Amino acid sequence: MVQPNTDFMMPNVNFFGPNVIKGIGERAKLLGMKKPLIVTDSFLRNLENGPVKQTEASLNAAGVDYAFYDNVEPNPKVRNVTEGKQAYKDANCDSIISVGGGSSHDCAKGIGIVLTNGDDITKLAGIDTLKNPLPPLLAVNTTAGTASEITRHAVITNEETKLKFVVISWRNVPLVSFNDPLLMLDVPKGLTAATGMDALTHSVESYVSENRNDITDAQAIQAIKLISEYLPQAVADGHNVEARTKMAEASLLAGMAFNNANLGYVHAMAHQLGGQYDAPHGECCAALMPTVEKWNMIASPQRFADIARFMGENIDGLNVWEAGQKAIDALQRMSDLVGIRTVKQLGAKPEDFELLAKNALLDGNAGPNPRKGTQADIVELFKEAYNK
Numbered sequence: 001m002v003q004p005n006t007d008f009m010m011p012n013v014n015f016f017g018p019n020v021i022k023g024i025g026e027r028a029k030l031l032g033m034k035k036p037l038i039v040t041d042s043f044l045r046n047l048e049n050g051p052v053k054q055t056e057a058s059l060n061a062a063g064v065d066y067a068f069y070d071n072v073e074p075n076p077k078v079r080n081v082t083e084g085k086q087a088y089k090d091a092n093c094d095s096i097i098s099v100g101g102g103s104s105h106d107c108a109k110g111i112g113i114v115l116t117n118g119d120d121i122t123k124l125a126g127i128d129t130l131k132n133p134l135p136p137l138l139a140v141n142t143t144a145g146t147a148s149e150i151t152r153h154a155v156i157t158n159e160e161t162k163l164k165f166v167v168i169s170w171r172n173v174p175l176v177s178f179n180d181p182l183l184m185l186d187v188p189k190g191l192t193a194a195t196g197m198d199a200l201t202h203s204v205e206s207y208v209s210e211n212r213n214d215i216t217d218a219q220a221i222q223a224i225k226l227i228s229e230y231l232p233q234a235v236a237d238g239h240n241v242e243a244r245t246k247m248a249e250a251s252l253l254a255g256m257a258f259n260n261a262n263l264g265y266v267h268a269m270a271h272q273l274g275g276q277y278d279a280p281h282g283e284c285c286a287a288l289m290p291t292v293e294k295w296n297m298i299a300s301p302q303r304f305a306d307i308a309r310f311m312g313e314n315i316d317g318l319n320v321w322e323a324g325q326k327a328i329d330a331l332q333r334m335s336d337l338v339g340i341r342t343v344k345q346l347g348a349k350p351e352d353f354e355l356l357a358k359n360a361l362l363d364g365n366a367g368p369n370p371r372k373g374t375q376a377d378i379v380e381l382f383k384e385a386y387n388k
């Protein structure tokens, strides 16, 4: 019996639905923001009528001044955090608005962290390491997704060591977030697939996590159902507003689940692939998930049988192991259907697996995985996923 974790923390405000972005200027004004730093990348900044232009329009209408840091890289690096802090100081900013996917939000959190908690963010990896609050942070989310716009996690890559590390603290949670599915209509197919599989990994890892509770279960279950139904549709037609809206909702639910239940070995191992090879995070998760969850099954077989049912599999007449295997097959089928690459295709090299396995066990997400492994076990999992 898993010890119930009965605390539940979800302290921010999230505006959800078509056109909620139009309210960001008034919200910034209400919060007394005089000059936020908009943290984004140059592609999004220049996208005609895109999320940044719409944020600017709303800030302009409300008479709120702003400055930019628009050099966020995917898998944001320590150098992005350092540059962003400098941009904040140079422009005399008093607050931050992140616009984009997980990379923009995490970089914005990182900038806030070094502004108030000391220059060296690599020293703040871990749980509840932040002593001081960040400057006010609003998050405009444009992928479905990481859910970083509502979570307490900031994932940053140390470009010198090629290690992805996580700063986990309630001080990281943005004050207000915006999930406007209309901002997601032009997300390309590959990114739609990768981010959707990231959200599926969040919900599956939360559902089998040792830190789960009834509230996180409810969120994870609904997220798994929505993603199973709507991710293929969002990949097939990015302008399907219903599919985009349901995927944004699923991402949010999965984020609420893992913000409390935490994750497991899929994320701990995916961070190693992302750090070492700069591979897209959602694809790293998806390429590892069937292998890792099959290995996890003996720790919690009924949970995997449940997942098969939530994913729409017919498990009538099957025993718990056969039903659990259906979940693993469904996860693999979903990855194949939306075009996820294999661990090998993502650039992994078997000679690195010992180091990646060692670091995966040190990752902040490894703790609540339902089955405990040694470094040798993790090497085997990397090998198995690589040889698919």
Ligand code: NAD
Pocket (backbone or CB within 6 Å): 041, 043, 044, 051, 073, 074, 075, 076, 100, 101, 102, 103, 104, 106, 142, 143, 145, 146, 147, 148, 151, 152, 153, 154, 155, 183, 184, 185, 186, 187, 188, 191, 194, 195, 198, 274, 281, 282
């Ligand atoms: P991303 O933020 O890295 O964005 C990828 C690319 O998509 C960028 O080049 C961006 O310009 C483009 N893009 C974003 N929105 C777009 C839109 N609406 N239309 C067109 N293009 C768009 O991708 P992501 O998957 O959202 O974030 C991944 C990062 O988030 C990783 O570093 C991962 O480790 C991290 N992450 C964080 C958390 C958390 O809780 N903090 C959770 C999971 C993952």
